[in-house]
Amino acid sequence: MTQHPATPLPPPKERRRLREAAALTQAQLASRVGVSRETVRAWESGRTTPRGRRRDAYATLLAQLAQPVPSGPAPEVAPAPAPAPVTTELPATAPVVIAPPDSAATHPVLTPGQSTLEKEPVQGDEPEQGDEPERGPALLPAVSEPAGVTAPLTPAEAFDALYAFCAPALVRQAYLLTGRRELARESVERAFQLAWQRWPEVAVDRDPAGWVRAAAYEYALSPWHCFRPRYRHPEPPPADASDRALLDVLLALPPPYRRTLVLYDGVGLGLPETAAETEASTPAAANRLLHAREAVAERLPELSDPAVLHQRLAELASAERLRAARPPAVRGGSERRARFWTRAAIAFTVTLIGATALTLRTAPTRYEPPVPPGETVRGVPPRAAPGPLSERELELRAKLREEMVNGPERLVPQPE
Template identity: 65%
Template sequence: MTRTPETPLPSPKECRRLREAQSLSQADVAAALGVTRATVRSWENGRTAPRGTNRDAYVRLLAGAEEVTPHQENPAPALVGAATGPVQASPDRAEPAPEPPSETPSASEPDPELGPDPARGPEPELGSELSPEAEPEPLSPSLTPDQAFDALYAFCAPALVRQTYLLTGRRELARESVECAFQLAWHRWPEVAMDRDPAGWVRATAHEFALSPWHRLRPRHRNPEPPPAAPADRALLDVLLQLPPVYRRTLLLYDGVGLDLPETAAETEASTPAAANRLLHAREAVATRLPELAEPKELHRRLAEVASAERLHAAKPTTVRWGGEQRARHWTRAAIAFTVVLIGATTLTLRTAPDHYEPPLAPGATVHGVPPRVAPGPLSAEELALRAKLKGETVSGPERLVPEAG
């Protein structure tokens, strides 16, 4: 039995290029083939490949042999806010959730989130000023852990540095927070690579490190850094930094990153009503100082402008990996040295410690009522004469025993 050869399929990158050349979105292709949008995205990432009739139909569609009715008014890949949001969501995000009830704040126009899941492979951020300048290559299963980490870092780090700058107002702390987050991700790479949202894992780690209260004890963080040059940017950053850290983070995730309310609550470790209240208070504080930013879309746009104006750059991924490995070696050696010192101290204690019980000596006490010892006093004249006489006579012999006549 011979097997029918499958229809030749272009490379994943070429499939994406052919789709975009026909002004088709992933949703259009999914609707035409009767599959889900995630399936089409998986084909274009090289994670899976179509089979059977779907493969033939997909190839014909890319070649322009079938008509497809677009489901969007703009058939091109959705550029959701070309200058919106400091962070863009991955194109594989679900459709935006419906607007919450009146008691919860309305969502700003959702931007794609920063960086996709490395298991799906990084996809280009759409039209964001904070997105990488070059479109990353799709990840393939043959990539080594180093290559997969470098791809995730190159795709996520630039926008994440800008996010962290909005949280702290410090450029060096923003870079350091992102580098430490990625170093920890590299140290736990098997766990991070299997995570449902690796970019979200790194983002949460970087935000928590940046907002740590221990930074205020560091000497270089006691003095403020130069503010932005533009007065409008400086005013917005001042308002953000006056918010409580948890309010600031909630506002950035919801109105900046574009997460929905449950995701924002989960990342800030709060309930959904608590996250909604924080967001409402943060928006109210910003609108009180800057009334022109009362509209969420305008606030979203201004956050992107302030973050992009600083031109912050992240270190190279190889440098971050090397730094993480060096730090791991340092702490490993420190742990080994501490263990050796502890073992040596324990051994010395065992060798020098007494092996039997020695009762302590009772302290001395003064005894009263005993007469003091009296030493002999000076000899009298008679005693001195007697002593001289005795010394002058014979010491031994019968003469000593027989008394002489007087």
């Protein structure tokens, strides 16, 4: 059997230059090759190398992009329609999505007998997607990247755009994790408030949506909420019986298993990305996913298929009417919280300085020995309460009055 030589590919930097020169986004190039945007990003960074038919398709596309464009009059381009206004209201009938369409690549199906992945992605090896099952709609809003270069956004505009894109889906994801509508909204708002406080760090992050998602999940799964009076009693369950059963199964899972299941089967992340976000190794994340699927399939056998489970998670998240706050309100709340804690820190510092100064002012400058405790004198009768004197006390008083002497000699003991 003869083996054909691998199709030559340009270096990773040249691949990215060719794509940018053709005014193509990673999502558009990924749709042409038939892979996900994360795969194209890995190819252009040099972390992985395509193999097989994907390598041939990718090399052919890059060769076409490298060909010079014939000169001629530029074709007229119809003006793009005005984008629809972005709203954060989540109607109950709207379809639920958790990941952009270019990242909705399916994952290899893990059987309950596997303890880890059958095949780990390594350098130079890219998993095939031909045998992967079809996935339903993801749990994030679908967006398309602009083809042209726009003017730079202000920090507030960039934050509002990220919030409008991620907040509606994050509220639904947090609801799957907690089963509480109010806690889901609060978790997303606190995560975005923290993101606004650290916006210089979040703005340059490789995945700002993932940064906010991790913060929202951490706050939603915090065990301290059980001590808050408003969250001691359960909220009304979903109206549909199947939704109630699925939500009960999810809430019965341990928090790490629940988070792994939502990220992999709900959001549609890959196993390495899920392991990184849950701060676990890839084999540990695979085991958590398998155990979570087994627990769900044990109580709900119809959800043993990962594709069906993904669809049911999307339906459960979209069944509830969840509403996210407006971006200006979130930014204002973050600024008020920052001002409050700043003023509290200043007040505490001033109080500490004042207490220290008062202590230094009133503290003694020399050693003063403590006053020794009093000694008991024998022969002195105890003090009596107010009232008539007894016969013995009257005799003692008369004796003392008779023997009382004036002057210093009264202190000299007299012999009896």
